[in-house]
Amino acid sequence: xxxxxxxxxxxxxxxxxxxxxxxxxxxxxxxxxxxxxxxxxxxxxxxxxxxxxxxxxxxxxxxxxxxxxxxxxxxxxxxxxxxxxxxxxxxxxxxxxxxxxxxxxxxxxxxxxxxxxxxxxxxxxxxxxxxxxxxxxxxxxxxxxxxxxxxxxxxxxxxxxxxxxxxxxxxxxxxxxxxxxxxxxxxxxxxxxxxxxxxxxxxxxxxxxxxxxxxxxxxxxxxxxxxxxxxxxxxxxxxxxxxxxxxxxxxx
Numbered sequence: 349x350x351x352x353x354x355x356x357x358x359x360x361x362x363x364x365x366x367x368x369x370x371x372x373x374x375x376x377x378x379x380x381x382x383x384x385x386x387x388x389x390x391x392x393x394x395x396x397x398x399x400x401x402x403x404x405x406x407x408x409x410x411x412x413x414x415x416x417x418x419x420x421x422x423x424x425x426x427x428x429x430x431x432x433x434x435x436x437x438x439x440x441x442x443x444x445x446x447x448x449x450x451x452x453x454x455x456x457x458x459x460x461x462x463x464x465x466x467x468x469x470x471x472x473x474x475x476x477x478x479x480x481x482x483x484x485x486x487x488x489x490x491x492x493x494x495x496x497x498x499x500x501x502x503x504x505x506x507x508x509x510x511x512x513x514x515x516x517x518x519x520x521x522x523x524x525x526x527x528x529x530x531x532x533x534x535x536x537x538x539x540x541x542x543x544x545x546x547x548x549x550x551x552x553x554x555x556x557x558x559x560x561x562x563x564x565x566x567x568x569x570x571x572x573x574x575x576x577x578x579x580x581x582x583x584x585x586x587x588x589x590x591x592x593x594x595x596x597x598x599x600x
Contacts, residue, residue, distance in 0.1 A: 448478030509533030
């Protein structure tokens with residue numbers, strides 16, 4: 349077996365801590381017999397089973413690292429989630445989906461030992477659902493030295509998406525990227541202007557800004573800029589902000 353997906357593991361009779369232990373510890377022990385697993389997804393839980401903001405995680409580093417040959421890892425849910433000392437030599441894709449990620453978790457991920465990583469995807473989230481991260485937490489990633497194989501970078505679903513967009517103006521990591529993914533967040537004309545004004549982005553193959561809060565005029569300016577540089581651009585799913593309430597695509 350090369351792939352393993354863990355779905356809904358909750359019950360009505362156990363405490364959250366007991367449920368998490370019942371899911372994680374037997375799987376960690378069984379990893380010794382699952383030596384060919386390359387793909388692992390934890391908490392494939394639909395909104396009908398549990399809203400993403402309700403999913404209670406734990407320190408999953410021991411469980412994840414019991415599968416040292418992983419090339420693709422996905423985890424859903426940000427509550428009480430930790431990945432200290434993460435080291436996976438073959439991991440290429442890391443996706444963490446949440447309505448909000450803590451500052452500690454973001455720092456653990458961007459400081460991890462993942463030399464083969466090409467595709468990190470962090471759903472940063474909103475303060476309303478537990479996000480306590482900031483652009484400063486991303487510094488080791490943005491410096492461009494931590495993950496030499498990086499080709500895709502997804503910093504998604506953030507309520508400070510403008511600040512994320514602006515930080516790329518001086519981020520060395522941009523030079524290695526082919527795809528920059530800033531979709532699902534509160535990206536306004538302010539952040540989009542920072543992208544248009546950034547000469548270091550002209551080599552990108554794709555810029556994904558789906559689900560945004562851009563004006564029609566700015567969307568047009570972005571498209572003209574992308575066309576001039578031969579960049580595939582997606583600015584679809586523009587939101588209506590007439591009531592001045594802006595939100596990320598996935599919170600609860």
